[in-house]
Amino acid sequence: MTPGVGRNVDSPAPRSADVARVAGVSRKTVSRVLNDEPYVSDEARRRVLAAAEELGYRLNHAARALASGRSRSIGVVALGTAGYGTASLLVHIEQAVRDAGYALRVVNTPDGDPKRIAGAVESLHEQGVDGVVVSEPIVEGEVSVRVDVPVLFVGAPPAFTAARTVTVDMGAHALARAATDHLLDLGHVTVHHLAGPQRWYASKDRLEGWRAALAARGAPEPPVVEGDWSAASGYAAGRALAGDSSVTAVFASGDEMAVGLIHALREAGRRVPEDVSVVGFDGNPVFAYLTPALTTARQPFDAAAREGIRLLVHAIEKPDTDLPPVSDPPVELVVRGSTAPPPPHQGRTVPGTS
Structure with a gap:
């Protein structure tokens, strides 16, 4: 010195x-x-x-904010749940926001209530945030609000009018196709689907990805079983599917549902993966320690958050320029012990299909 x-x-x-x-x-x-x-x-x-x-x-960022007319803060509207997927995405959004040099303000919302979502957005807007992230996976109805700052929608279509909207895809459709293709590649005649609640955008994307994979391979489409993300709903689905000997492969729309499903199958005497293969979705690392360890489609929470915040910050700081190109989210299937080729006696017909 x-x-x-x-x-x-x-x-x-x-x-x-x-x-x-x-x-x-x-x-x-x-x-x-x-x-x-x-x-x-x-x-x-x-x-x-x-x-x-x-x-x-x-x-002095406070002085800089006064001079620039910006607060150096970004608001996030997030679903008030401790579920692995929504919580993981919020954690990575927070880190990406802070790495970009902004402060974070979060408002939690109940399931898909348009009035509550509008209130959350207005609250953040009144606090003078420079941009808003909507990490709300359910919007049931029109959201009556207009925002004068850029808004990032993560894994969902724009739900209201904003000065500029940015969207990033979580890649659910591609991940669901990869999960289904993995089971078909192992030799299964078809793949059953344990879907999430269809009010969720992500559930619909995963369902369509599963359907697209079956159609591309000419595989029959079995009836869909709908759960609610919980292990209990997976267990109920497993009890229903266990008695059908033609069921040799199931793609579950969430890891917790997959765990409940496996438990029910094993209780009914159906071995996993010798009799039935199961793939989950999310990539919760805890389920690598099951017996058998769960094969899963890992959601790119970190990549989606960083890509989204990169685009949002660009929209905030360079409002008169075009957005940079959007990178496709990575597709990662983590193959573990819950999937295997079908048993030799696999049936060739699938109930409920033509």
Whole structure:
């Protein structure tokens, strides 16, 4: 540290004027460098950054917000549930928001209530957020609200009018196809589907992905069994399916439902995977320690959150420019011990199909 420049813990916090003095530049140049503005030479930028680090100077984000008219905060409307998928997505959104240099404000909502969703969005808007993330997987009806800041919709279509809308896909359709194709590749005649509640956008995407995979392979489509994401609903479905000897493969729309399904099958004397193969969906790491370990389609929570926040920040900071290209979400199937080729005596007909 340059003699006479450093400060001890009892010294007042350094100011931009101190950085300008040490760097030998004007305060305007310091402001331009620390706000990442153009029209600054590389040499001046290097001196300012070196001086700021030497002095321990930190840009006052509150003052920057007042000057720019932005609060440096992003609001999130999220479903109030501790479910693995919704909670994991929120965690990754929070990290992506903070990594982008913004503060996070979260408002939880009940299942799909348009009035509550509108109230949550209005609350965030009144707090002066620069952008809004809607991580609400259910919207039952029209949301009567207009927002004057950019809005990111994660895994769902736009539900109301905003200054600019951005959408990112969680890749549920492609993941469901991959899960179904895996079972067909093992030699199963068809794949039964334990769906999630059809009020959820994600459930519909997974159902359509399953259907598309069967249709592409010319496999018969069995009747759909609908659960509610819980292990209990998977258990009930398993009890219903266990008595049908033609059932040799099931794609469950959620990991917890898959666990309940496996439990019911085993109680009924159907071995997994020797008699029935089961694939889950989400990628909850806990279920790698089941017996057998659960094969699952892993949702790209981290990738979707980072891609979405990248686009939202671009819309906030560069409102007059086109959005950058959107990257497709990764498709990852984690193959473990709950899937295998069908038993030799597999039937060739599927009840309920033609």
